[in-house]
Amino acid sequence: MPDNFESFIRQHREEFEEKGPSPRVWDALEQELTVGRKGKVVSLLQKNWFKAAVIVVLMANAAALFYFTRHREHQQQELAVIAPDIQEAGVYYTTRINEKLQQINAYPDAALGLDSTARKELALRNDTYKALERELKNNPGNERIRAAMVRYYQLKLDLLDKILEELQQKHVAPGNTKKHYEAEI
Amino acid sequence: MKASATNLNQTPLAEYIVERCKKGDVRAFRELYDAYSAAMYNICLRMTNNVSDAEDTLQEAFIQVHRSIHKLEKESSISAWIKRIVVNHCLNTLRKKKVYFEDVEDVEIKAEEGIDEAQFTWTVAAVKSAIHTLPQGYRTVLNLYLFEEYSHREIAEMLGITESTVKTQYMRAKEKVRQIVKQQNVTR
Numbered sequence: 001m002p003d004n005f006e007s008f009i010r011q012h013r014e015e016f017e018e019k020g021p022s023p024r025v026w027d028a029l030e031q032e033l034t035v036g037r038k039g040k041v042v043s044l045l046q047k048n049w050f051k052a053a054v055i056v057v058l059m060a061n062a063a064a065l066f067y068f069t070r071h072r073e074h075q076q077q078e079l080a081v082i083a084p085d086i087q088e089a090g091v092y093y094t095t096r097i098n099e100k101l102q103q104i105n106a107y108p109d110a111a112l113g114l115d116s117t118a119r120k121e122l123a124l125r126n127d128t129y130k131a132l133e134r135e136l137k138n139n140p141g142n143e144r145i146r147a148a149m150v151r152y153y154q155l156k157l158d159l160l161d162k163i164l165e166e167l168q169q170k171h172v173a174p175g176n177t178k179k180h181y182e183a184e185i
Numbered sequence: 186m187k188a189s190a191t192n193l194n195q196t197p198l199a200e201y202i203v204e205r206c207k208k209g210d211v212r213a214f215r216e217l218y219d220a221y222s223a224a225m226y227n228i229c230l231r232m233t234n235n236v237s238d239a240e241d242t243l244q245e246a247f248i249q250v251h252r253s254i255h256k257l258e259k260e261s262s263i264s265a266w267i268k269r270i271v272v273n274h275c276l277n278t279l280r281k282k283k284v285y286f287e288d289v290e291d292v293e294i295k296a297e298e299g300i301d302e303a304q305f306t307w308t309v310a311a312v313k314s315a316i317h318t319l320p321q322g323y324r325t326v327l328n329l330y331l332f333e334e335y336s337h338r339e340i341a342e343m344l345g346i347t348e349s350t351v352k353t354q355y356m357r358a359k360e361k362v363r364q365i366v367k368q369q370n371v372t373r
Contacts, residue, residue, distance in 0.1 A: 005307070016332070033251055034211075
C-alpha cells in the first residue's frame with residue numbers, strides 16, 4: 001500500500017519532469033550517425049578490400065566475356081583480317097603479371113585473406129584468359145578479340161598493382177621483414 | 186514531450202516511423218528522437234544526477250537505438266524498448282564512475298521516531314532536492330522503482346543484486362528522503 005511519500009510522487013509525477021535535452025545532443029548524435037555511416041562503409045571497404053578487388057576482377061572477366069560473346073557473330077565475319085601482333089603484347093604483359101603474382105604469393109595466406117577460388121581467379125590463366133586465348137587461336141586476326149585480350153591483361157595488371165600497394169601499406173613486405181626488425185634493434 | 190512519447194507508442198505512426206528508421210532514414214530517426222528524447226533525458230538526469238552525464242548518456246543510448254532498431258519487433262512497445270536501452274546506458278555510466286551495487290543484510294528498516302508526515306509539507310522541489318542528495322545506490326533503486334516503475338525483481342536483475350537487497354535499499358532511500366524533507370521543514 002503506497003505511503004504518503006509514494007502517493008505524493010504519483011500524484012505529482014508530471015511535475016518532476018524537466019524540459020528536454022539541449023540541442024547539442026541531437027547535433028552530436030546526427031554527426032555521429034553520419035560519421036558512423038561513412039565510417040561503416042570505409043571500414044567495410046578496408047576489411048573486405050581484397051574481396052572487393054576480386055569482385056572487380058570477376059566483373060572485368062564477365063565484361064570481357066560479354067563483350068566477346070556479344071560480338072561473336074560479327075567476329076566470325078571478320079576472320080580474314082590482318083595477322084595479330086598480340087603475341088608480343090602477350091609476352092610483355094605476361095612477364096609483368098607473373099612478377100606481380102610472385103610478389104603477392106610471397107605474402108602468407110592470412111595476410112591475403114583469400115580462399116582457393118579467389119586465388120585461382122587472380123592467376124593469369126584463369127577461365128576468362130583461357131576462353132579468350134582459345135578464341136584468339138581460332139580467330140587470329142579479329143581486332144575485337146585482340147582488344148579484349150589486351151584489356152584483360154591491363155585490368156589484371158592494374159588490379160595486381162592495387163593489391164600489392166594495399167599489402168605494402170598494411171603489412172611489411174615479406175622479404176623486408178628481417179631487415180625491418182634489424183633496423184629497429 | 187512526455188505526452189508525445191506516450192501518444193506515439195504502438196500507433197500506426199510509430200510503426201511507420203520505426204519502419205523508416207530501419208531503412209536508415211535519418212529524418213525518421215529525428216522524429217523518433219523528438220518523440221522520446223525529453224522523457225529519456227529525464228531518466229538519464231535522475232539516474233546520473235548531472236546534466237553533462239545525462240546528455241552524454243542520452244546520446245550514447247540513442248546511438249544504440251539507431252544501431253539496434255532493426256531488432257525491434259513489431260509487437261514490442263517502442264517506449265519500453267528505448268527506455269530499457271537508456272536505463273542500461275545510465276547504469277553503464279554509473280559503473281564507469283565506480284558505482285557498484287552490492288547485496289546488503291536483510292534488516293528491518295524502522296521509520297525514524299518523531300517523523301509525523303502530517304506535520305510537514307511535501308513539495309516537488311523539496312522531494313527533488315532530497316533525492317538529489319541521496320547516496321547513489323539508494324537513488325538508483327528509488328528512481329528505478331518509483332519513477333521508472335520497474336518491479337523489485339526487474340531492478341534486482343538489472344543491478345545484479347537480490348530482490349531483498351532492492352527492497353531494503355528502497356526502504357532506506359524512502360526513509361532518508363523523509364528525514365531530509367522533514368529537516369527542510371524544520372529549518373524553513
